[in-house]
Amino acid sequence: MSDLGYPESAILQQPNGAPAWPAGLCGSIAHSASHVAVAMALTSQLRSVGIDIEDGRSLDGATNDVATAEEIDCLVAHPLAGNAERAARLVFSAKEAIYKCQAPLSGNACLSFTEVRLEMAAGGGLKVYPTAPLGPSTTTIISEISVLFKIFQGLTLAIAWIYPMSSKSV
Numbered sequence: 001m002s003d004l005g006y007p008e009s010a011i012l013q014q015p016n017g018a019p020a021w022p023a024g025l026c027g028s029i030a031h032s033a034s035h036v037a038v039a040m041a042l043t044s045q046l047r048s049v050g051i052d053i054e055d056g057r058s059l060d061g062a063t064n065d066v067a068t069a070e071e072i073d074c075l076v077a078h079p080l081a082g083n084a085e086r087a088a089r090l091v092f093s094a095k096e097a098i099y100k101c102q103a104p105l106s107g108n109a110c111l112s113f114t115e116v117r118l119e120m121a122a123g124g125g126l127k128v129y130p131t132a133p134l135g136p137s138t139t140t141i142i143s144e145i146s147v148l149f150k151i152f153q154g155l156t157l158a159i160a161w162i163y164p165m166s167s168k169s170v
Contacts, residue, residue: 001025004042016109028100030157037157043164047144050101050160054093054149058085066113067091074120080149080156093158094118094147098128101145101160106138116142124148128160 001008004025011029012020021027026048027040032055039051059066067075067088075087095113103109115134121127126147130139147160 001040004040018103026104028097030096030100032155035155037152037155039159041161045164047162047164048101048105049162050097050099050158052093052096052100052158054089054156054158056089059088059092063088066095068114068117071118074118077120078149079124080151090149090156090158091118093156094126094149094160097147097158097160098142098145101162102138102141105162106135106141108134108138111138118147121146 006022006025009022014020019027019029021040024043025040026043026046027038028049028051030037030052032053035053037051037053039049041049071091072084072087075081075090076084078087078090081087081090092113095116095118098116099111102111111134115130115132117129117131118126119129128142128145128147130142134142141162144162145160147158150157150159
């Protein structure tokens with residue numbers, strides 16, 4: 001917070017458990033058994049941000065509930081995937097970050113993994129598309145989200161963001 005010009009303060013929880021960010025900031029928190037990650041930005045730079053940690057846990061039999069075969073095939077080509085199991089975990093992590101990114105703007109706390117589809121974009125990022133009728137507000141917000149994966153201190157992070165309406169997305 002101090003790097004963004006705000007006094008350091010505790011991040012409180014909203015009644016639904018989501019973080020309550022100070023006015024002018026947006027952010028997201030993720031955790032694994034051993035790590036915590038926080039993404040934070042000025043709302044003048046990003047309308048919203050979401051983050052998730054891909055910690056290598058198996059999806060067990062839930063892969064079909066998380067990703068389509070087409071998404072997995074697409075992400076196998078991503079430099080951080082290499083195989084279908086890792087690609088499925090990347091899809092899961094990206095969709096978690098997408099959920100966290102869209103919820104503060106759309107109010108949609110029920111977005112499911114199957115209601116969005118991921119495709120590779122230029123530069124190794126991902127583009128997000130709605131696959132189900134989500135209502136005009138949620139559909140617009142989903143279509144504005146970009147996602148990338150970043151290795152940071154040995155962790156694979158999925159980071160989703162939406163630029164302000166006056167900015168052009170890259």
